[in-house]
Amino acid sequence: MPVVExxxxxxxxxxxxxxxxxxxxxxxxxxxxxxxxxxxxGVPEALGIRAQGASKVMGRKxxxxxxxxxxxxxxxxxxxxxxGPLEFTITTTLEPEGDGTRLNYRxxxxxxxxxxxxxxxxxxxxxxxxxxxxANLETLAELLAEHPELGTKESA
Numbered sequence: 001m002p003v004v005e006x007x008x009x010x011x012x013x014x015x016x017x018x019x020x021x022x023x024x025x026x027x028x029x030x031x032x033x034x035x036x037x038x039x040x041x042g043v044p045e046a047l048g049i050r051a052q053g054a055s056k057v058m059g060r061k062x063x064x065x066x067x068x069x070x071x072x073x074x075x076x077x078x079x080x081x082x083x084g085p086l087e088f089t090i091t092t093t094l095e096p097e098g099d100g101t102r103l104n105y106r107x108x109x110x111x112x113x114x115x116x117x118x119x120x121x122x123x124x125x126x127x128x129x130x131x132x133x134x135a136n137l138e139t140l141a142e143l144l145a146e147h148p149e150l151g152t153k154e155s156a
Contacts, residue, residue: 002109002126008137011100012144016151018074018094020144021103024051030140033057033132040065047071050082058125062086105137 010017020026022045027037037053039045045068052065064084070076070091080089091106107129144150 003106004126004130004133005104005106006130006133006137007102007104008141009097009100010103010141010144012148012151014094014096014101015074017101017103017144018077018151020151021092021094021140022071022073022077024053027053030143031136032139033129033136035061045071045077051079058128064088066090103137103140105133107133 021030024037024039024045028034033055035054035056037051040050040052047068047070049071050065050067052063054061054063056062062085064086065082066079066088067082068077068079069089070078075094077092078089081087086109089108091104091108093104094101095104096102
């Protein structure tokens with residue numbers, strides 16, 4: 001099972017970070033591989049809520065739908081795919097660290113990334129995706145540090 005796991009320190013309280021990352025519409029703002037994402041039905045994020053979107057991995061675009069299977073503000077969100085060419089689970093955990101938050105981000109691809117690219121490409125795609133995730137988390141940390149209004153209750 002291919003796994004990509006990265007973490008980053010964000011100079012904001014866990015609740016602010018959670019408020020921002022838990023909104024599906026914010027994902028494309030910091031995740032360069034997500035072309036668009038939206039909550040299905042327009043209801044707030046919570047356990048059982050579904051989202052849909054499109055991602056581009058190594059030049060290949062695919063549509064997906066995911067469901068929130070764990071929702072524990074401000075510490076944990078787990079989403080799993082329910083429709084699309086890749087089976088995946090994304091786990092985001094947040095914990096206080098110094099004057100900010102340690103965000104841990106993990107992608108488990110159940111069927112292997114080879115489902116889209118072929119089995120021989122699994123390791124290559126996994127390494128490339130790890131680099132992308134690392135860069136995305138650094139973008140997220142910079143974005144939240146530079147824009148203190150993001151993630152506050154009013155702008156969540």
